[in-house]
Amino acid sequence: MMKKSLKPFRDIIALALGHLTVFKHVFKRPVTLEYPEKKLPLNDNFRGEHALVVDNEGKLLCTACGTCQRVCPSFETIEIEKEKNESGKFYPKNYTIDLNKCIFCGNCVQYCPFGAIIMTKEYELADEKKSALKLDINTLKKNYSDSIIKKTVKSKR
Amino acid sequence: MTKNRLKINIGPQHPSTHGVLRLVLELEGEIIKSCEPVIGYLHRGMEKMAENRTYLQYLPIVDRIDYLSGFFNSFAYCNAVENLAQIEVSKRSQYIRVLTMEMNRLSSHLLWLGTFLLDMGATSPLFYTFRDREVILSLFEELTGQRLMYNYYTFGGLRHDVSDDWLDKVGDFVKIMPKKIQDYEDIITNNPIFTTRTKNIGVLSKNSTLQYSITGPNLRATGIRVDYRNSKQETGNKEHNSHGLGYLVYPELDFEIPTAKTGDSFDRYKVRVEEMKVCLKLISQCIDWLKSNTGEIISPIKQHLLKVPEGEFISNVEAPRGVCSCYVKSDGSGNPYRVKWRTGSFYAVQILPKLLENTFYPDLMAIFGSLDVILPEVDR
Numbered sequence: 080m081m082k083k084s085l086k087p088f089r090d091i092i093a094l095a096l097g098h099l100t101v102f103k104h105v106f107k108r109p110v111t112l113e114y115p116e117k118k119l120p121l122n123d124n125f126r127g128e129h130a131l132v133v134d135n136e137g138k139l140l141c142t143a144c145g146t147c148q149r150v151c152p153s154f155e156t157i158e159i160e161k162e163k164n165e166s167g168k169f170y171p172k173n174y175t176i177d178l179n180k181c182i183f184c185g186n187c188v189q190y191c192p193f194g195a196i197i198m199t200k201e202y203e204l205a206d207e208k209k210s211a212l213k214l215d216i217n218t219l220k221k222n223y224s225d226s227i228i229k230k231t232v233k234s235k236r
Numbered sequence: 237m238t239k240n241r242l243k244i245n246i247g248p249q250h251p252s253t254h255g256v257l258r259l260v261l262e263l264e265g266e267i268i269k270s271c272e273p274v275i276g277y278l279h280r281g282m283e284k285m286a287e288n289r290t291y292l293q294y295l296p297i298v299d300r301i302d303y304l305s306g307f308f309n310s311f312a313y314c315n316a317v318e319n320l321a322q323i324e325v326s327k328r329s330q331y332i333r334v335l336t337m338e339m340n341r342l343s344s345h346l347l348w349l350g351t352f353l354l355d356m357g358a359t360s361p362l363f364y365t366f367r368d369r370e371v372i373l374s375l376f377e378e379l380t381g382q383r384l385m386y387n388y389y390t391f392g393g394l395r396h397d398v399s400d401d402w403l404d405k406v407g408d409f410v411k412i413m414p415k416k417i418q419d420y421e422d423i424i425t426n427n428p429i430f431t432t433r434t435k436n437i438g439v440l441s442k443n444s445t446l447q448y449s450i451t452g453p454n455l456r457a458t459g460i461r462v463d464y465r466n467s468k469q470e471t472g473n474k475e476h477n478s479h480g481l482g483y484l485v486y487p488e489l490d491f492e493i494p495t496a497k498t499g500d501s502f503d504r505y506k507v508r509v510e511e512m513k514v515c516l517k518l519i520s521q522c523i524d525w526l527k528s529n530t531g532e533i534i535s536p537i538k539q540h541l542l543k544v545p546e547g548e549f550i551s552n553v554e555a556p557r558g559v560c561s562c563y564v565k566s567d568g569s570g571n572p573y574r575v576k577w578r579t580g581s582f583y584a585v586q587i588l589p590k591l592l593e594n595t596f597y598p599d600l601m602a603i604f605g606s607l608d609v610i611l612p613e614v615d616r
Contacts, residue, residue: 096422099422124380149290149293190539
C-alpha cells in the first residue's frame, strides 16, 4: 500500500529529471552543419570518384593488366582497351569506369600492383544523364589533376 | 473471418517497420487476434551472389547484409575462409577487429535506442543518439574510408594499420560516452510513460525463445546467459552447440554479460543499455593493448589469387541482433561452392505472430521496435 502511494511522486521526479536533461541541451552549441554551404572535411582515406594516376611526364602508370577487373565485385564495371606502344609495353587506349554499377568498395585501388588508380574526395555525383556517370579515360585523368590542385590548395591553407 | 473482425495491412512502406516488412493483422476492436509477417521485399540474393564471384570479390558485398553492423558480417565470412584455408591472423589484427566490432555494436545499439523511442513517440533521444553515433561513424570514415560499408577486413588481416592518433580519438570518445549513456537513462529508464508502455508487455518466455532460436540481447533479456564472446557458457539447453565460443581475443579480455529476468520490452531495453557500457569497457581495454604492442597487420597471402582447399566451415559471431553465422563450402576452386547466412533478425520476425497475439494494436510498434529487427538482414 505504501509503495502504491509513493508511485506518483517517483514518477514526477523521474519526469522532472528527464525534462531537466533535455533542457540542458538548449544551451549547447549545435552539432549539425548547413550542408550545401558548409561541408565536413574529409580525410585522405575517403572513397569517392576514381582517378587514374599520371606521372610527371604526363604518362599513365596503368599497364592495362586487368587486376582491377578481376577484383571488382560488380561485373562489367571497369572496361579496358589494351594496346602496345613502340617500346613493346602495354598501355590502356581506353579505360572506362561505370559508376552506375560501382559500389565504391575500393578493391581496385587496394589491389592495383602499380598504384595506378586512386579514389578522390569527390562525392557529389548526381547528374541528369546516366551516361555522365560513365567515366572515360580523359575524365579519369582530369579527376587526378583536379584532386592534386585541391590537395595543394588545402596544404597551403 | 467473423463480422466484427477487421483485416488490415501494415507496411511494406511504413516508417516504423525499419525497412520493408508487411504485417497482415486481424483486429477485433483494438486487440490483435492474428498477425502474419510477409517478408522478402528486400531480397537481393546475397547467398547466390557468392557462387559466381571469387572469395575476394564477394567480400565487399558481405557488408551490405546488415548495413548497421557491417564489421560483424565481414568478420563471419573472413573467419570462415581463414579457417578453411588455414590462414593465421596476427594478434594485433585480432585486437583491432575486436575494437572495431565493439564500436560497431555500440553504434548499432545507439541507432536502435533512438528509433525505438521514436516508434513510441519520443523525439529528443533520437537526436542525442544520432549525435553520438555520428562520432563513431566519422571515426570509422577516417579509418576505413566509408561510413557504413567498410570493407576493412581482408583474409588473414586488415587493409591497413590504425594510427596512434586515431586511437587517441577513440580514447577521448570512450571517456565522454558514459556521461551520455547516463543522460539517456535519466530521460528514459524511469519515465512513467515509457515504463507503462514497456513493462510486462511483449513478454518472451525462456521456452519460446529457445524454441524459436532467438539469440542475442532478446535471449539474454529472458535470463539465459548465452553469448558467443564468452567461452564459459551457462545454457538452458544442454544440446546447445558449443562450437566457436570465445572467438578472437575475447577470452583474454575482462567483461561481463548483462542479463535481465522477465523478458519484456523493458528488459530488452535494459540489456542493450548495459551492453553499451560493456562495449565501452572492451574498447578501452583494446586501446590499452594496441598502444603498448606492435605487430604485423597486412597478411602475406595474395588475396585475389586465393584458392581455398575443399571443405566446409561455419563461423559464429555474436552480432548486435543475435548470432550471425556464415557457412562456407568450398570445392577447391577460387569461387565458394555455397555460402549460407544465419542472422538474428530473421528469427525475431518469426516469433512476431506468437508475441503479438491478444495484445493491443498501439503496442504493436513498441513490441516490434524492442526486438531490434533490421529487414535487409531478414531477407538478405
